[in-house]
Amino acid sequence: MTPSGFAQTLYDQHAAPAYTLSLKSRTRTFANALISLLFPHFAEERFSAPVQIEASLMLQQKELEEILTSFADALPESAASIAAQFMTVLPSIHENLLLDAEAICSGDPAARSVDEVILAYPGFMAITMFRFAHQLHIQNVPLIPRILTEYAHQLTGIDIHPGATIGKSFCIDHGTGVVIGETSNIGDNVKMYQGVTLGALSVSKSMSETKRHPTIEDNVVIYAQAVILGGKTVIGHNSVIGGNVWLTQSVPPFSLVVHHDEIKLHENEPIFDPISLM
DSSP states (O other), rough: OOOOOOHHHHHHHHHHHOOOOTTHHHHHHHHHHHHHHOOOOGOSSOOOHHHHHHHHHHHHHHHHHHHHTTTTTGSSSHHHHHHHHHHHHHHHHHHHHHHHHHHHHHHHTTTTOHHHHHOHHHHHHHHHHHHHHHHHHHHHHOOOHHHHHHHHHHHOOOOEEOOOEOOOOOESOOOOTTTTTTTTTOOSSSSSSTTOOOOOOOOOGTTTOOOOOEEEEEOOEEEOOOOOOOOOOOOOOTEOTTTTEEEEESSOOOEEOOOOOOOOOOSOOOOOOGGGGO
């Protein structure tokens, strides 16, 4: 049986893949294993000694190295060096994640404990994957950071580009539909609700190397469905951005920005009495 031209084309692609088989699933497995090490809430078994944790950390370093080796030619340095550097920074990532969990817990009256936040809150899961991805992004690792954040997007409905810069004690409450663009810069102690977009004024490919997304300074609260656009847009520290606000210009510190809906109530008698129809 002679293969069709289409079958031959697909075979050629499969015969010389750009990356190793199962790269996506392997990257996700690596991230989940790392989360289980950082947070015992997700662990399937308990460690009996610190040396076991050390061995597991080394195992994950080796796993990351092997994942990166599949596209070694695209890396700025050796896979081993990148993996070692990532693991060196892991303690500070863990510290920041604990601050994020505490911020979510203190910012949500419905949260009963930090443990609940770590185990059950989509915002925390999205931030965790982002912080892994961002570290690899600043190490100039291709593809893997996007796999991680898109995995979080799939799990949580929260879309954070790995290139964004996010400070300490970041809180996403509810979170569904949050979008944070690549060149967004978010300070410390920022809180945002569902549906918030930090986006660009233009999606032109020619702007790929420019700052297209807003800067959010420290201690800002952004309520649901607010849309803030533009690389020159700066939300000053200690500001509150109300729900459904559309912003394309900067606001100074300590601002309160709200959206006013025009609501008209029908003051006349109803056209019919629904009770009379029963």
